[in-house]
Amino acid sequence: MLTKITGGNTLKVGDKVTVRIIMKVHREMEYLHLKDLRAACFEPVNVLSGYRWRDGAGYYESTKDASTNFFFSDIRPGTYVFEYPVL
DSSP states (O other), X not given: OOOOOOSSSOOOTTOOEEEEEEEEEOXXXXXXXXXXXXXXXXXXXXXXXXXXXXXXXXXXXXXXXXXXXXXXXXXXSEEEEEEEEEO
């Protein structure tokens, strides 16, 4: 079960956090790069880069030291949700 992080609930060492990115695309695009910078002290669980397929979109996910990058060769209009866990 996911719980939204607010001022009322605090994180403890070892808690797993799921980063959720909601991307709304209004027109067809080619060669799109989405870069998500991580906050300090968060380490990604999935460190292997690779091609992924989710919600009808194929993309290459690359995990770096301070960011996670998503590369799309082409993407159609719609709403896409990407999630990845961090510790």
